[in-house]
Amino acid sequence: MNVININKGLDIPINGAPSNTIEDMSNSITIILHPSKISGIKPKLTCKIDDEVKIGTELFHDKSDPTISFVSNCSGKIKNIVLGERRALDEIKIENDNLNTQFKEYKSYKSSEINSINKDTLVNILKESGNWTYIRQRPFSKIADSKKMPKAVFVSCFNSAPHALNTNLLFDNNKKNALQTGINALCKISGLNYINLSIRSNQDLNFFNSLYNVNLNIVNGPHPAGNVGIQIHKINPINVGESIWYIDFQDLLAIGDFLNSGKIINTKIISISGEQLVNPTHCKILKGTVIKNIIKDDLDLIKSRIVSGNILTGSISNIERGIEYYDSQICVVPNNGGRHFLGWLMPGFDKYTNSNTYLSKIIKNKTWSLNTLINGSYRTIIPFGYWEDVLPLDVIPQYLVKSILAEDIEEMENLGIYECHEEDFALCTFVCQSKFPVQEVIKKGLMLMEKEV
């Protein structure tokens, strides 16, 4: 067991944190999937409007690997399919009949039986049932390639992003079997003897210690300590030509549950947060539930922005859209905050900052109201060193960004682009006084790199 202490980073204290209760909302009528928003795949539609679907019916697959299925999470009827620009598959809308019938029955396995299954059989079961899509790889964060074995597998058992899903709500001792099954399955398909689990010191150490085939790491520190990319960097960094698989803790449990029971897990627990919500909480939803079925508050839609994912890395959404494929969080952010007279000169008791330039800094233990204003103007990069203070990577962000802007592939590779993921740089953008979009530039760099490789 390793203990890793991360000093750099920032926990932003925002109003509207979710409570630790779970509301059941898994009987939603409308499910919407947004295939074109899933990064790293080219979706090929395999269903049409008015088709009857069941849980596990394939809706679309990845063109580059047709065996990777994306399946329906409810039984019902396909109401609508929307194609966007250049026939991108923007939306598949399914009406749930709440009968919960499954397309195909799968065999159930005990955790001890996993090792005796043929590897290819196991891979095929996971691919066919849609569970393979949750296993992703770095660099580039796309769905894992079953033909190329990774050098390690990582699972972060906690989230550190603001108002993120509290993973402690996902498991108790009854889930141990499912988790062990999932772990064994990952070991089997990756050909590795163990997988890396990262927990925080406030999590149930005994529970995790009793698992097998696991290299347990305790990671302490502020956000982004919970990001799997940071943990990979600290524990087993990616070098040129290597790949690492990772999966969300909740999805790992779902795979374990699926193999244990033979039933596809079509629900997930998400957090909903934001100061405009009456009751920010956790809830259990069908995967892909339309947001208006989750957030029932009477929101002023002009004065609030709905974000699928966390407030630092999520994407702009609206109540008519479904929650994005990999997201387990929805947050509502106040949109705009008005203009203030001579704001740059005021003491700023009400303005949150990580720098020490507003007097709000002396107020401790308070949560703040943050809105979508960039609180300044776009400027050229002035290296005050704020980025480095919130980036726990052994990467020099100033120069990595410059090499990306110059599209210097070799320099990007030298400076460690493979270890980067845009979500790890979100805080750099947050704290930047020049409001420089570090995150977007890193994303662009990764895209350039991927094309090149």
Add this chain to the structure above:
Amino acid sequence: MLRSLLDSVKDQFEKGGKYEKFYPLYDALDTFLYTPSTVTTNAPHIRDSIDLKRSMIFVVIAMVPAILFGIFNIGYQDDSTRTIADNFVFGLYYAVPIIVISYAVGGICEVLFAIIRKHEVNEGFLVTGMLIPLTMPPDIPLWMVAVATAFGVIIGKEIFGGTGYNIFNPALTARAFIYFAYPSEISGDLVWTVDGVSTATPLLQAASTQGSDSLTLLSSANYSFEQMFFGFIPGSIGETSTLACLIGAGFLLVTKVANWRVMIGMTSGMVFTSIIFMFLSPYSTNPMLSLPPHYHFVMGSFAFGMVFMATEPVTASHTNKGRWYYGLIIGIMTVIIRSINPAYPEGVMLAILFANAFAPLIDYFVLQENIKRRLLRK
């Protein structure tokens, strides 16, 4: 009311409007008066409250003690028997025109370039416009201030693309320009003249007689350590009081606007080199070699340069490790230039410009080390 007035004329400055070209000017005024209304279009959806205006104005606030003391000191050096208020008023008479000229000329250059090059009016000039007067002797002809400011802003900054792209500190470029272009007119650190009264600055005094000891030379001219620390000595407007600079340093460090690595690095470099020189001094007739580190710290513009010039983030190293080396180089070079080069009694300005030129090279080595570390761990 002001808000509605600004909003009502906004469309005339936007694309297709009558005064489209002057949008940078409108934008500067608009965002100066009211916080901008720009919202995020992408993740992260929220942003920190800090912006460049805030950072830059904090540097100016940090200079306030140095400005106030500098103004007072102009009067005090002229006639120490006057009251504090009288000294201050006397000083204002000299300092205000220099500050006004610097801001006016620099502001015009900045706005002109913003309009021609179509970039925003950058807040960096708030700092440069105040730094330039503080590095000037009070008796400087105003036209020289104007020419130097224009040179500093245009050659030091704008031709590279504006704030964020410059290699040399614009305020130091302006200072260096005057130093080399008008050596006979501007006495700078050498001699202080207000109303025809000339006094040698401590640095010149300490280096004045070969074969003597710098501390003896200083005390023979009645310069004590305390006097130099508090700043009751002749020199450029803002540099004389180490105490005032240190108050500014404290403010910049507490607010995290300036990087502490540069300041500590620079002080360490100076202490290290001056101690070595002290050991060498018995073997030389150069009086400056015997000057102990704490005297180096309070003399000339060491503190001023360390707090306000060396920490300028764009022209310093851009990596945390590099900032240490960058500071060290300035500290070492300052003492070397002060002690060994008889032509330039004040080394801080040249040392910082020298380190500015080497900052990219320092970063290059830091990067190579990072790259090597990455390759080795395979």
